[in-house]
Amino acid sequence: MTPHDAKRPLQLNAQGQLRHFLSLDGLPRALLTEILDTADSFLEVGARAVKKVPLLRGKTVCNVFFENSTRTRTTFELAAQRLSADVITLNVSTSSTSKGETLFDTLRNLEAMAADMFVVRHSDSGAAHFIAEHVCPDVAIINGGDGRHSHPTQGMLDMLTIRRHKGGFENLSVAIVGDILHSRVARSNMLALKALGCPDIRVVGPKTLLPVGVEQYGVKVYTDLAQGLKDVDVVIMLRLQRERMQGGLLPSEGEFYRLFGLTTARLAGAKPDAIVMHPGPINRGVEIESAVADGAQSVILNQVTYGIAVRMAVLSMAMSGQTAQRQFEQENVQ
Amino acid sequence: MSLSILGARVIDPTSGLDSVTDLHVSEGKLVGLGAAPAGFSASQSIDATGLIAAPGLVDLNVALREPGYSRKGTIASETRAAAAGGVTSLCCPPQTKPILDTSAVTELILDRAREAGHCKVYPIGALSKGLEGEQLAELVALRDAGCIAFGNGLRSFPNNRTLCRALEYAATFDLTVIFNSQDHDLAKGGLAHEGPTASFLGLVGIPETAETVALARDLLLVEQSGVRAHFSQLTTARGVQLIADAQARGLPVTADVALYQLILTDEALIDFSSLYHVQPPLRTRKDRDGLREAVKAGVVQAISSHHQPHERDAKLAPFAATEPGISSVELLLPLALTLVEDGLLDLPTLLARLSSGPAQAMRIAAGELKVGAAADIVLFDRNASTVAGENWLSKGQNSPFLGHCLPGEVRHTLMDGHFSFGG
Numbered sequence: 001m002t003p004h005d006a007k008r009p010l011q012l013n014a015q016g017q018l019r020h021f022l023s024l025d026g027l028p029r030a031l032l033t034e035i036l037d038t039a040d041s042f043l044e045v046g047a048r049a050v051k052k053v054p055l056l057r058g059k060t061v062c063n064v065f066f067e068n069s070t071r072t073r074t075t076f077e078l079a080a081q082r083l084s085a086d087v088i089t090l091n092v093s094t095s096s097t098s099k100g101e102t103l104f105d106t107l108r109n110l111e112a113m114a115a116d117m118f119v120v121r122h123s124d125s126g127a128a129h130f131i132a133e134h135v136c137p138d139v140a141i142i143n144g145g146d147g148r149h150s151h152p153t154q155g156m157l158d159m160l161t162i163r164r165h166k167g168g169f170e171n172l173s174v175a176i177v178g179d180i181l182h183s184r185v186a187r188s189n190m191l192a193l194k195a196l197g198c199p200d201i202r203v204v205g206p207k208t209l210l211p212v213g214v215e216q217y218g219v220k221v222y223t224d225l226a227q228g229l230k231d232v233d234v235v236i237m238l239r240l241q242r243e244r245m246q247g248g249l250l251p252s253e254g255e256f257y258r259l260f261g262l263t264t265a266r267l268a269g270a271k272p273d274a275i276v277m278h279p280g281p282i283n284r285g286v287e288i289e290s291a292v293a294d295g296a297q298s299v300i301l302n303q304v305t306y307g308i309a310v311r312m313a314v315l316s317m318a319m320s321g322q323t324a325q326r327q328f329e330q331e332n333v334q
Numbered sequence: 335m336s337l338s339i340l341g342a343r344v345i346d347p348t349s350g351l352d353s354v355t356d357l358h359v360s361e362g363k364l365v366g367l368g369a370a371p372a373g374f375s376a377s378q379s380i381d382a383t384g385l386i387a388a389p390g391l392v393d394l395n396v397a398l399r400e401p402g403y404s405r406k407g408t409i410a411s412e413t414r415a416a417a418a419g420g421v422t423s424l425c426c427p428p429q430t431k432p433i434l435d436t437s438a439v440t441e442l443i444l445d446r447a448r449e450a451g452h453c454k455v456y457p458i459g460a461l462s463k464g465l466e467g468e469q470l471a472e473l474v475a476l477r478d479a480g481c482i483a484f485g486n487g488l489r490s491f492p493n494n495r496t497l498c499r500a501l502e503y504a505a506t507f508d509l510t511v512i513f514n515s516q517d518h519d520l521a522k523g524g525l526a527h528e529g530p531t532a533s534f535l536g537l538v539g540i541p542e543t544a545e546t547v548a549l550a551r552d553l554l555l556v557e558q559s560g561v562r563a564h565f566s567q568l569t570t571a572r573g574v575q576l577i578a579d580a581q582a583r584g585l586p587v588t589a590d591v592a593l594y595q596l597i598l599t600d601e602a603l604i605d606f607s608s609l610y611h612v613q614p615p616l617r618t619r620k621d622r623d624g625l626r627e628a629v630k631a632g633v634v635q636a637i638s639s640h641h642q643p644h645e646r647d648a649k650l651a652p653f654a655a656t657e658p659g660i661s662s663v664e665l666l667l668p669l670a671l672t673l674v675e676d677g678l679l680d681l682p683t684l685l686a687r688l689s690s691g692p693a694q695a696m697r698i699a700a701g702e703l704k705v706g707a708a709a710d711i712v713l714f715d716r717n718a719s720t721v722a723g724e725n726w727l728s729k730g731q732n733s734p735f736l737g738h739c740l741p742g743e744v745r746h747t748l749m750d751g752h753f754s755f756g757g
Contacts, residue, residue, distance in 0.1 A: 124652035125536035126606030149536030213530030
């Protein structure tokens with residue numbers, strides 16, 4: 001006997017369009033490509049004098065951040081504004097939950113204010129799934145990062161960065177370096193690269209920072225940085241949190257930098273035209289040398305720019321998918 | 335009241351009886367098997383043709399939630415649910431509020447259970463005061479009040495020396511200690527089995543070694559102290575192997591598993607459904623198969639529900655913020671019959687693991703159909719089915735099996751000769 005856990009495509013509507021954006025798991029390559037193509041078209045909007053399109057006029061987008069963020073929150077706000085939506089941002093960690101209000105009640109209240117879309121960041125893995133499934137299924141839910149699980153818009157902006165700089169994914173070698181274990185960015189990148197057909201995905205780090213069974217993503221594991229970087233086209237460095245020194249995961253920042261920090265010398269082992277990425281915020285001298293972060297091969301600031309376009313793409317696609325689903329359900333009721 | 339149960343297939347795993355015959359009950363006792371005793375006249379009789387009669391089930395772990403957590407369940411509601419699952423005797427764990435570490439709490443539980451009258455309740459007392467692992471609870475006073483055994487739940491002793499002394503003290507008075515072996519530090523913050531599923535979902539893992547490291551230590555301390563020990567809620571194949579090895583070298587330890595661990599694996603977590611959030615966690619297919627084999631071989635003598643009812647809100651949050659546990663006692667017999675359907679166990683062996691096995695592990699006078707013993711009997715129809723949740727009695731709706739069609743249907747449960755279910 002098996003439990004009733006048939007995997008439902010929670011984030012797709014009856015026509016296979018996005019209605020929530022929770023995770024890259026199970027999304028077809030065509031849909032990921034559509035997100036990238038749509039984001040490409042929005043990049044032009046960002047370059048115009050008047051940076052607005054009317055796609056979400058009259059809609060209310062609510063950013064609900066249960067965890068601190070600057071970059072992600074700001075780029076989501078800008079993305080929604082450039083789509084002409086009304087935007088409100090709540091840093092819930094400092095308001096309702098300290099009064100004892102649950103996640104469930106916070107979101108139900110916001111839903112009652114007729115929000116059309118929630119962008120949610122939360123420190124618990126699965127929080128966005130929980131909201132889409134049990135709290136507000138009729139509001140489009142965009143995952144702005146949940147625990148260690150998923151950060152799908154970061155994953156897609158990384159893919160846009162790679163595609164714009166490398167043209168595609170078919171012949172690439174990509175190395176993801178550092179704290180894979182705690183990283184939702186790494187998980188989303190591994191899923192996206194696999195789905196888009198990247199043939200050589202590598203993860204590099206000490207065993208204490210690699211999740212058990214990471215091979216399930218179709219990646220090769222390296223514990224030596226020089227080997228992991230050899231002839232790669234793309235290096236994605238991950239942020240190392242200071243608290244990782246506690247509990248025996250690492251002896252010191254210095255030892256980590258000596259073994260896994262990206263320096264000019266280390267980067268020389270990659271292809272000459274390799275690009276260097278980082279989801280930010282960077283720790284100079286902990287996982288990356290300043291000369292690399294600010295160097296010619298770094299595309300770290302391009303990632304931020306592309307992040308707005310990707311978020312515009314995801315917001316507009318999910319809003320139209322959710323609207324279509326509601327119309328479909330209403331017609332079927334009548 | 336006197337009662338005759340006519341024409342059932344009577345299975346008693348202890349005596350090996352398995353035949354179509356009659357049972358006669360008078361004044362709460364089983365007075366006849368086959369022919370009625372001289373002078374017996376039944377005031378009521380049940381035509382049990384086509385049904386199976388077996389000893390009432392003995393469940394070694396049913397959280398009754400009272401005192402302290404009556405929003406999740408009460409002694410009345412959960413013992414009634416247990417009777418519907420075929421249970422006539424159950425042990426309740428010490429995680430109440432206040433903790434079950436005083437005679438007063440023991441007596442309160444026993445009084446309320448008697449008042450409800452659905453099941454015989456055998457409290458498991460706290461091994462240490464407040465389950466803190468620092469000072470011993472008054473074990474002998476608790477025994478005298480009615481505690482059947484002592485445990486510290488998943489809260490391990492912070493200090494091996496204190497644990498060792500607790501075991502020696504318990505051994506002095508021939509008390510049974512129940513271990514839920516899990517290393518506190520290795521399991522810290524964990525939500526799911528450490529493996530590919532937890533990694534994929536970004537949930538903090540609990541490694542297999544959280545169980546095996548603690549279990550190996552506990553077995554050595556049991557051996558040294560000579561305490562009577564039972565290992566509860568094993569989850570790993572390596573863990574049951576350690577138990578088997580200890581038994582093979584002559585250590586008389588017993589063990590149980592949670593029934594759901596024989597059915598579910600950590601793959602069920604893939605949608606983040608909090609219904610599958612349990613502690614210790616669901617493990618891999620390999621572990622489940624190892625547990626199943628250990629149950630079959632008799633290394634594990636008891637299958638228990640490890641019933642944990644919850645109110646709705648306890649499960650209505652992101653996975654990490656939910657409370658662990660499955661409301662499961664009500665489905666004990668139908669869910670266990672899936673093991674017979676799967677071909678793992680024959681029916682008498684299954685019934686042994688659900689009645690005589692656990693009764694012997696806790697030295698409870700139950701689990702057999704013996705003339706002169708209490709008439710604790712379950713009558714069920716193997717060929718009917720149970721739609722889980724159709725007539726739900728537990729206060730906890732937190733079962734992933736709700737809506738499932740399960741084999742077999744409990745028709746009547748008799749405790750001390752009166753109907754505790756299906757009168």
